[in-house]
Amino acid sequence: MTAEELMAMEVGKLVDARGTACPGPLLDAKRAIAECPVGEVMEVQSSDDGTIIDIQRWCKKMGHEYLGDREDDGFWSVYLRRAK
Amino acid sequence: MENEMGNEQMMQDLIKRVETLEANAPEDRLALGCLSGDLDKTMAAFIIAIGAAAFDMEVDIFFTFWATAALRDPKKKVKKDLLGNMFGMMLPNGAGKLPLSKMQMMGMGPLMIKGVMKKHGAKSLEELMKDAADLGVRLHVCTMSMDLMGIKREEMIDYPHMQFVGVGTFVDIFSNAKQCWFL
Numbered sequence: 548m549t550a551e552e553l554m555a556m557e558v559g560k561l562v563d564a565r566g567t568a569c570p571g572p573l574l575d576a577k578r579a580i581a582e583c584p585v586g587e588v589m590e591v592q593s594s595d596d597g598t599i600i601d602i603q604r605w606c607k608k609m610g611h612e613y614l615g616d617r618e619d620d621g622f623w624s625v626y627l628r629r630a631k
Numbered sequence: 632m633e634n635e636m637g638n639e640q641m642m643q644d645l646i647k648r649v650e651t652l653e654a655n656a657p658e659d660r661l662a663l664g665c666l667s668g669d670l671d672k673t674m675a676a677f678i679i680a681i682g683a684a685a686f687d688m689e690v691d692i693f694f695t696f697w698a699t700a701a702l703r704d705p706k707k708k709v710k711k712d713l714l715g716n717m718f719g720m721m722l723p724n725g726a727g728k729l730p731l732s733k734m735q736m737m738g739m740g741p742l743m744i745k746g747v748m749k750k751h752g753a754k755s756l757e758e759l760m761k762d763a764a765d766l767g768v769r770l771h772v773c774t775m776s777m778d779l780m781g782i783k784r785e786e787m788i789d790y791p792h793m794q795f796v797g798v799g800t801f802v803d804i805f806s807n808a809k810q811c812w813f814l
Contacts, residue, residue: 568753570681574762577685592750608686 550617553626559587565594565622569623572598573605580611585627588614599625648753660689662808664801668697668722669731670741670756672814677759677768679812684766691794691804695773699780701726702772703755704788715781722780725788726756764791769797771804 560583564572572593583589591602601618602625608612614626661683663676694702700722711719721759723729734740748755754762768772769792777783777795784795805811 566752568748568751570678570685571752571754573685574681605686630721 548626549616553615553617554613555625556588556590556626558590559583559629560589560628562589562591564598565592567593567600568595569597571595572600576602576605580609580629585629585631588626588628591627592619592622593625594622596623599623602627656687656808657809658689659687660691660808662805662811663690664805664811664813665692665694665698665701666696667732667814668700668729670733670744673698673701673726674756674759676812676814677756677763678717680768681759681762681766683810684763684768690763690766690768691771691808692768693771693773693801693804694776695801696776697722699772699776699782700724701729702717702770702787702790702793703782704786707786709783709786711781711783715783718781724738724749726760729756760788760790767792769794771800773797773801 560579562572562575562579564575567575572591572595575590578589579591580589591598602616603613605611606627610630612628612630614628615622616625642728661680663680665676667673670701676692680692681804703723703725705727729741730738731740731744732744745755770790772787772793772795772796774797785794
């Protein structure tokens with residue numbers, strides 16, 4: 548998905564993990580997914596670009612759909628759709 | 632007729648073999664061993680443990696030898712004999728006092744690393760231990776190491792999933808885990 552498409556998405560749960568280092572963003576995502584309704588989109592913001600591949604692999608293991616990522620002003624936003 | 636009997640027998644054998652394989656299949660579980668008691672290696676263990684727990688793996692960490700001192704609670708004071716007191720003074724009193732495996736520099740190294748970690752938003756070892764506790768990461772502490780170094784159960788941190796065990800638990804934990812690391 549393009550950055551514009553990602554930005555236009557309705558986000559069911561926003562996770563601001565900016566300013567935390569590994570494993571902070573992954574742990575924040577794991578904790579927040581329970582609060583994201585099934586089928587809705589979760590956005591994880593991180594200032595560590597290692598989060599992008601981490602979340603891709605996490606989605607694959609947990610069965611969530613990875614939608615894409617975009618760079619913002621000094622941080623990255625990663626989007627996924629909760630499966631179950 | 633004879634052929635059918637043969638097939639039946641073969642089927643039974645196969646079912647038995649599959650059942651044995653299933654019983655011995657590794658669990659979706661990570662087993663870590665901590666021995667060094669170094670700040671860097673112990674932090675690596677907890678970061679990996681938290682990562683694995685985020686991936687819904689079960690995690691067991693076995694603490695032995697020098698690493699047992701990382702689980703001391705500096706706020707808890709206990710009575711010990713002379714040798715125990717001497718060891719107690721020489722060993723790091725808890726996660727906040729661990730040395731680095733490299734660049735120790737008479738204690739300057741850990742101070743510098745902690746400063747850099749804070750600047751980068753990295754959690755301290757104590758905070759990582761709290762996260763691990765929340766995620767259900769289990770700690771297994773070697774009782775023989777504690778006896779040797781005069782470390783008492785009463786001076787250990789309050790950790791919800793901590794057990795005091797021997798080598799049998801270590802072997803059992805490691806033999807059924809999907810991944811094993813020793814740091």
